[in-house]
Amino acid sequence: FNVSSNLYRHQRSHAGESAEKPRGFPYKCEECGKNFRRNKELAAHRRSHGGDLPFRCGDCGKGFWWSSHWLRHRRIHTGEKP
Structure with missing residues (x-):
């Protein structure tokens, strides 16, 4: 299904x-x-x-539907720990 x-x-x-x-x-x-x-x-x-992803990483361009996922992703670039 x-x-x-x-x-x-x-x-x-x-x-x-x-x-x-x-x-x-x-x-x-x-x-x-x-x-x-x-x-x-x-x-x-x-x-x-569909539509454009509203949250986009300025470093690598990856897009996200949710701000929380975008914020979590940003840690990859900053090295910040959760």
């Missing part, structure tokens, strides 16, 4: 349960069908579907 929500539905169908997501996941990605509890989680997820 190329989309985790499709696998989830498939597994639920074999378990004799409803294929729908349980309540509490009201925010759905229109591109892949994945559901989220919070709108901000959906907004963060939407980044994964």
Whole structure:
């Protein structure tokens, strides 16, 4: 399955349960069908579907979706310990 929500539905169908997501996941990605509890989680997820990476290393050019990953990566160049 190329989309985790499709696998989830498939597994639920074999378990004799409803294929729908349980309540509490009201925010759905229109591109892949994945559901989220919070709108901000959906907004963060939407980044994964393309576009320019918002965080880029000035030393090597590697790009990141998340600022925390970019900050962790910077330690490679600075030698800073976590």
